[in-house]
Amino acid sequence: MAHTDPLHDSRSLGAKRPGEGLAGRMYPLDDQPPDPPKRSLLKFTLIVGAVWTLFVGGLVFSYWLKDIPNTANLLAYDPGSDITILDAKGRVIARRGFTQGESVKVGELPDYVGNAFIAVEDRRFRSHFGIDPWGLGRALVTDISHGGFVQGGSTLTQQLAKNLFLKPDRTLKRKIEEAVLAVYLETRYSKNEILTLYLNRVYFGAGVFGIEAASQRYFGKPARELSLTEAALLAGAVKAPSRYNPQASPDAAMTRASVVLAAMEGAGFIDAKTRTSAAATRPKIMHGSATPGAGYFIDYAVSLVPQFTGKANERLIVETTLDLDLQNAAERALDSGLGKEGIQLGASQGALVAMTTDGALRALVGGRSYDDSPFDRATDALRQPGSAFKAFVYLAALEHGHKPSDEVFDGPVSIGTWSPENYEGEYEGTITLAHALAHSSNSASVQLTGEVGPEMVARVAHRLGISSELHAVPSLALGTSEVTPLELTAGYAAFANGGNAVLPYAIVRIQTGSGKVLYSRKPLSIGRVMTPELDADMVRMLIGTVTEGTGKAASLGERQVAGKTGTSQDYRDAWFVGFTTDYVCAVWTGNDEGKSMKKGATGGRLPAQIFKAFMTDAEKGLPLALLPGQEIPVAAEEPVTTTASAGDVVPGGSATIVPGASQTVPAAAAASVPAAAPAENADDTPQNKEEVLKTFHALLDKLF
Numbered sequence: 001m002a003h004t005d006p007l008h009d010s011r012s013l014g015a016k017r018p019g020e021g022l023a024g025r026m027y028p029l030d031d032q033p034p035d036p037p038k039r040s041l042l043k044f045t046l047i048v049g050a051v052w053t054l055f056v057g058g059l060v061f062s063y064w065l066k067d068i069p070n071t072a073n074l075l076a077y078d079p080g081s082d083i084t085i086l087d088a089k090g091r092v093i094a095r096r097g098f099t100q101g102e103s104v105k106v107g108e109l110p111d112y113v114g115n116a117f118i119a120v121e122d123r124r125f126r127s128h129f130g131i132d133p134w135g136l137g138r139a140l141v142t143d144i145s146h147g148g149f150v151q152g153g154s155t156l157t158q159q160l161a162k163n164l165f166l167k168p169d170r171t172l173k174r175k176i177e178e179a180v181l182a183v184y185l186e187t188r189y190s191k192n193e194i195l196t197l198y199l200n201r202v203y204f205g206a207g208v209f210g211i212e213a214a215s216q217r218y219f220g221k222p223a224r225e226l227s228l229t230e231a232a233l234l235a236g237a238v239k240a241p242s243r244y245n246p247q248a249s250p251d252a253a254m255t256r257a258s259v260v261l262a263a264m265e266g267a268g269f270i271d272a273k274t275r276t277s278a279a280a281t282r283p284k285i286m287h288g289s290a291t292p293g294a295g296y297f298i299d300y301a302v303s304l305v306p307q308f309t310g311k312a313n314e315r316l317i318v319e320t321t322l323d324l325d326l327q328n329a330a331e332r333a334l335d336s337g338l339g340k341e342g343i344q345l346g347a348s349q350g351a352l353v354a355m356t357t358d359g360a361l362r363a364l365v366g367g368r369s370y371d372d373s374p375f376d377r378a379t380d381a382l383r384q385p386g387s388a389f390k391a392f393v394y395l396a397a398l399e400h401g402h403k404p405s406d407e408v409f410d411g412p413v414s415i416g417t418w419s420p421e422n423y424e425g426e427y428e429g430t431i432t433l434a435h436a437l438a439h440s441s442n443s444a445s446v447q448l449t450g451e452v453g454p455e456m457v458a459r460v461a462h463r464l465g466i467s468s469e470l471h472a473v474p475s476l477a478l479g480t481s482e483v484t485p486l487e488l489t490a491g492y493a494a495f496a497n498g499g500n501a502v503l504p505y506a507i508v509r510i511q512t513g514s515g516k517v518l519y520s521r522k523p524l525s526i527g528r529v530m531t532p533e534l535d536a537d538m539v540r541m542l543i544g545t546v547t548e549g550t551g552k553a554a555s556l557g558e559r560q561v562a563g564k565t566g567t568s569q570d571y572r573d574a575w576f577v578g579f580t581t582d583y584v585c586a587v588w589t590g591n592d593e594g595k596s597m598k599k600g601a602t603g604g605r606l607p608a609q610i611f612k613a614f615m616t617d618a619e620k621g622l623p624l625a626l627l628p629g630q631e632i633p634v635a636a637e638e639p640v641t642t643t644a645s646a647g648d649v650v651p652g653g654s655a656t657i658v659p660g661a662s663q664t665v666p667a668a669a670a671a672s673v674p675a676a677a678p679a680e681n682a683d684d685t686p687q688n689k690e691e692v693l694k695t696f697h698a699l700l701d702k703l704f
Helices: 037-065 111-121 133-146 156-165 172-188 191-199 211-219 228-237 250-266 272-279 295-309 324-339 341-345 386-399 433-438 442-452 454-464 474-478 485-496 532-547 606-618 690-703
Strands: 082-086 092-097 203-205 316-320 349-356 361-365 407-410 429-432 507-512 517-520 562-567 573-579 583-590 639-642 663-666
Touching: 082 295, 092 211, 092 295, 111 156, 111 191, 111 228, 111 250, 156 172, 156 191, 203 211, 203 228, 211 228, 228 250, 228 272, 250 272, 295 316, 295 361, 295 507, 295 517, 324 341, 324 349, 324 361, 324 583, 324 606, 341 606, 349 485, 349 606, 361 606, 386 433, 386 442, 386 454, 386 474, 386 485, 386 532, 386 562, 386 573, 407 433, 407 442, 429 433, 433 442, 433 532, 442 454, 442 474, 454 474, 454 485, 485 532, 485 562, 485 573, 485 583, 532 562, 562 606, 573 606, 583 606
Parallel strands: 082 316
Antiparallel strands: 082 092, 316 507, 349 361, 349 583, 407 429, 507 517, 562 573, 573 583, 639 663
């Protein structure tokens, strides 16, 4: 038997023979040694966890999948209608389509176009399955550190799903829907198809959707001819279309384009030399005439087109009432007001509507930024008008037999358990109706509504153009029923034009590209809704609001202004609605979702200031004119009394006669002032013509 030297025996050094266990036990060579207890438990836990994850994930996916919209025809091209929109002076505002514009496939574009979007928006686009776990993890950390949804971590596919099917809510439910739809889209379409869908639907600012429209709008060329720098500019604009708009903010857009080019180099799409050359190239930007906030009016006008043309399959040219100069002034006034005093008062949003006294919309701003929020607060947001509604209350009282000089006791009032108070709880005792309206007495308004009846007040408001539902309850006196800025402006237009109801309009003419006229607006006379005498009394009282009451901040100096302030409960809404002989304008400020502003945020502050800023620009170069019921100063020579038509200019002076009570003018001028038609009898007004009213409100329902 051979002797074994323990110093040379491998077993003595701790080595194991094949099949030997950790403790020196022997196992068959084809078996593995058993796992330690801890390792076995970990493996079992991971397996069970994976199974449950798949099971629960499957249930969640199935739950959301049941509401998945049809995605079968997303790539189908529908030319729809190409619409060119012109303002009142023939300037091009925008070019829009009902469905989607010309679709461009990724394969038809230079490679760097698609790569620019991938590099800056979703670098792992080619490898993920619709969701990027790394991106989601990074976004989750950011959101947790900031205590809310700050960074989305969305892939291009998720962004496409949101653009196609979802509302832009920053909620967990929407993020889950977005993720499920993204995975679903990845199972139905190739990466190139998804990128094609994305590029043809993404928003580039200024009302432009799709890369073909953006390329035409900003560079005046088809997307197939985009340069590398131009592609980087467009890819950079997607993050914040208003901030990086190549037309409105070229320097910021180029800075952002440099970030995109750096990302492309980092992803290996271009080399350093190409990046440097592209970053140093400044492309020629096409400058259109549209303003940043014109998108609100454009959306509104486009929504009206089918009513006049039906389904159109050729290019349309739509002539509108918008005045881009006034639109720019309106956007500037609103943004400046919200950016200054709005911050102090806690007002983050606003809306402004301006129209001529016959209802032609000249400016419409539905929010502070169309790019950030295209929801139109001017036409779609229902808000409480507060005391701005009192004009209809006082008109109802005058029709009931009251006079502006009648007295009312301004003191505490109770209706059942409801005891409304004046602002700051202050009362003045016995005052006239004119003083009560000018100083916005809640007590007087409630008493007058109680006297004539809330139903009568609601009928008067509807007669003048309010189309929203009004609840005929005592609190209607204080403007608790919600209305839109557009319809409130229309209601006040009847006071401004001498007592005739108006139907706001935005479109004057529609024709095809070949010249065929599909629609041409004809003058529409809805009829008188108050007598000239009552209108003159109402205008005189509304002038008092600006000269001595709550609306002093809206004064335009020598130019006559009439209007009314309004503030809803808890400072949720602040209004000023006013007019000159040229324009009627309503301004609303507040916050979305009904969030209260700070104490003191009344209609007589920020809204009145915005009104003044806008109207100062709007009235430049226009002659001073008299509102209904206001007398021209008597000359030294013998005066005579005559009735003049709206818009008649007094010879030898700058004042313009407007509808209202008889005007006193110098004798020398009277002979050259054409006489107006006799005033209609009060019994012949639309308030006694039910058929006319029904037709009017049917038109209002269609409009609003």
